[in-house]
Amino acid sequence: GAVVSQHPSWVICKSGTSVKIECRSLDFQATTMFWYRQFPKQSLMLMATSNEGSKATYEQGVEKDKFLINHASLTLSTLTVTSAHPEDSSFYICSATTSGGRETQYFGPGTRLLVL
């Protein structure tokens, strides 16, 4: 089946530093990747939609200068949390899909970020 990986699986950083999270589709080409954020005991919140070779589309209320998304190839998207603060501590999850329409989304295992 389709596999999506994320790296790192967890990260602890100091306030003010930037953190990069990678999302890779291992056995398929992902035309579209998505980034979600999940706080404890809450549901997933979509942050942005990323298409290969084009700028990401951010959901309302998500700061694009704060959460930089790059989708340089059909198998890799990165999310950079710039100048992270404790309130950015969360579980970040990516997903990937092969085409538009009603295709299944394949999710990564998530990256847990703790900002001290």
Added chain:
Amino acid sequence: DAKTTQPNSMESNEEEPVHLPCNHSTISGTDYIHWYRQLPSQGPEYVIHGLTSNVNNRMASLAIAEDRKSSTLILHRATLRDAAVYYCILRPPYNTDKLIFGTGTRLQVFP
């Protein structure tokens, strides 16, 4: 986007069937009904989806009401590994693939 309503939590015993309901009274004629589940500390995983007819796969069955205003995810024999949050999500065809997650149903399975 059409909304879904699910119970916050449900309980089941191992080996018993589980029926997880979802109401979507504002569903449009072209919305697909998707179910995903999220095990603790993991990303969600696809379970099943359908449009009008009931669907079966190795994980579960999806029963869709004739008027499509509700659906039920059926786990035929719950196991401890089925303990998860189950999300019922509508996907309109004009929406560029994105999934909007509601609060879902937290399923507890007891031995």
